[in-house]
Amino acid sequence: MQDSQTSETTQKTIEETIVSGILSAKIRPGTRLSENQLATLFSVSRTRVREAMMRLETRGIVHVSPRRGWFVVEPSAEEAIAVYEARRVIEAGLLRSMRVLTDEGRKALDAHLNEEKTAMAAGDRQRLTYLMGDFHIRIAELSGNAIIVDILRDLTARTILISMLYQSEFHAAQSHDGHCRIFEAMQAGDFVRAAELSVEHLDEVEMGLDLTTRPDPLSELRSSLSLPPKAVSSGPTVKPKKPQLQRSN
Amino acid sequence: MQDSQTSETTQKTIEETIVSGILSAKIRPGTRLSENQLATLFSVSRTRVREAMMRLETRGIVHVSPRRGWFVVEPSAEEAIAVYEARRVIEAGLLRSMRVLTDEGRKALDAHLNEEKTAMAAGDRQRLTYLMGDFHIRIAELSGNAIIVDILRDLTARTILISMLYQSEFHAAQSHDGHCRIFEAMQAGDFVRAAELSVEHLDEVEMGLDLTTRPDPLSELRSSLSLPPKAVSSGPTVKPKKPQLQRSN
DNA sequence: TCTGGCTATCTTGCATACAAGACAGGAAAG
DNA sequence: CTTTCCTGTCTTGTATGCAAGATAGCCAGA
CATH class of the missing domain: 1.10.10.10 (Winged helix-like DNA-binding domain superfamily/Winged helix DNA-binding domain)
Incomplete structure (x- = not known):
């Protein structure tokens, strides 16, 4: 917004x-x-x-x-996997912990899904990317917990960066379907189901990535010299390693 | 370490x-x-x-x-509640997502619980506080996911600050018991049970807080003047909405 | 043609200088 | 004695200056 x-x-x-x-x-x-x-x-x-x-x-x-x-950041394949795992853990935990879907919540999600549909019809890929990530932030907002919202916003940002690196084609329709199913389960008050669907959805998106091609063009050389792989941590202690210049934009 | x-x-x-x-x-x-x-x-x-x-x-x-x-930071009562809720969501989600307890994992937790026992016997309250928080970080470390470890470390730090503000007495034995039960469920491979126990454990600790006394000595005055309460947000732009907490699971 | 090294330039790393607000303590006025 | 105001001091906010490393490009030598 x-x-x-x-x-x-x-x-x-x-x-x-x-x-x-x-x-x-x-x-x-x-x-x-x-x-x-x-x-x-x-x-x-x-x-x-x-x-x-x-x-x-x-x-x-x-x-x-x-x-x-x-x-x-250009997340490595290992980091990408870690981000998706973290999202599964948190989003599933979040949905499972929910008890009710308020009326405003229902309206907000409904409106969001309509926006997704509109953007799909218009073929507006950038906006679609934004909306696909924002759906999950919206769900976090339903909890009213600012901590979780912040965490998921940052993870979503990383997810989008991952998509730009590893996603060959954008299965918007599939994602949209996933969102709709999650919403339906929530509307039915079945939050356990919603959590399961959320995990499935994130799995699907992760499976849609090609985590072997793009990253770290030195990986073959690196492994043949038996150097340590790129650090995976997200916190402190991240050694520089490889040059990785910018690209385009 | x-x-x-x-x-x-x-x-x-x-x-x-x-x-x-x-x-x-x-x-x-x-x-x-x-x-x-x-x-x-x-x-x-x-x-x-x-x-x-x-x-x-x-x-x-x-x-x-x-x-x-x-x-x-001196977390307000509202923030304290949000921290505990976030921890319940994430830790329960984490335990539920686990599939196996490796042998090293089992050893690490076992060693940790022994340390807790030792510190309890010695009455070393500061060390005990550290260990009680560290247990949860150790569990996060089992997942091997650096993102989740970082998140839970920061939440644990905040939890300890909350304890120092609102915890009248330290029920170390109770917490230790809770940790042991979680560990047992994990050893039995029942991670769903472990997740439930984790939620219960965090509920217990939260219930042990006195979230009415210490904070914001101006609250009475503030409410009697009908001024807005202290800001709760931890990030940008998150509207209050309803809390709609979870409980049990 | 290719290789090696030198230098000019651009980057961040870090310290410091100064500005501006907050606060405490005292003096003066009532 | 109480209140008010003023001023000195201490705090962070922000900009700037300089140092040091990294990189690219050039030039010379083989």
Whole structure:
């Protein structure tokens, strides 16, 4: 909704702008985020840009290659798997814990699914990508728990980056169907079923990825030299490794 | 394990030190964290301290009062409830998703429970607090999913801060029992039961809190003047909506 | 043609300087 | 004695400057 746009000079709009840019698939993984460019773009000094970058780094959205620059993360295949697993765990746990679907909740989800349908009809892929991720955030919002919403928003952002890296074709209809089925189960008050469907849905999407092709072109060389694989952790201690320049955009 | 402490001047030890200080109940909620003091303590400039604070802020561990200072968060009653709910959702989801308990896993948990027993016998309350929280992190580590581990570590830190604010007496034995039961279910391969027990356990601990006394001494005045309650959000733009909690499972 | 090394330039890392707000303590007025 | 205001001090907010590493491009030598 509050989609962001241009400078505004307010406060943490840098962070928000970048995240919503990712959520709407306007920023590709690996995109270089120059402190200087962002600083001039937002009319602030590098200091504030840096703060935003640090925060995004702890959220798992960007990473820094020392003295080379900040980059939108390019999740490895292992990280991609971890993100999907985390989402399954949290979303299934969330749905299972729900007891009722309020009327506003029902309306919100219904409206959302209609938006998905409209975007599909219009073939608006960017918007579709945004909506497909947003559906899960909407569900989190139903719980009223801001902590879970924040967690799932960041995981969704990462998911979208993963899609851009590993998803050959976009099975929008399949995803939309999955969302509809989850919604139906919720409407029926069967949250256990909804949780199961959610897991299935995430499995489907994950299965639709090609987790062997794109990533880490050095992997063969790396394994033949028996070097350690790329770090999987999402938190601290992520060593630089490979160059991975930006691409396009 | 990597317990940290003292300067070291390495890198992100400031963050780690503070978090582990909270995890081991050595830092109380509301503690003021002066940029200057930390800077001299760690022999770095304020810049790096600030970066650490920003990261801790996005992790929900500290907050800043503009031009007044950084403080370890003092979760409100509402936030406390949200933290416990998030933990129930995630931990139950995690246990439910488990399929096997590896032999190392079994050993690790067994060793941990023995440590709990030892600390109880010794009456070492600080260590006990640390261990009681660490048990849940250990379980997360069994999943091998770094994302979930990080999330639960931060939530555990917040939980400990909540305990220090609202927990009148420490029912260590009860918690230990709960942990043992969870472990037994896991050993029996009954992860659904383990998830249920985990929810019950967290419910018990939450019930042991007095969420009416300590917080926000202005609440009475505030409500009598019908001012809005303290903000609860942990992130941007999340409307209150209804809580609709879960219970049991 | 290819290889190696040098340098110019661009990047972040980090410290410091200064500005501006918050607060405490004291002095003065009632 | 109480209240009000003022000022000095301490805090974070923000910008800027400089250092150090990384990279690309060029040039020379084989």
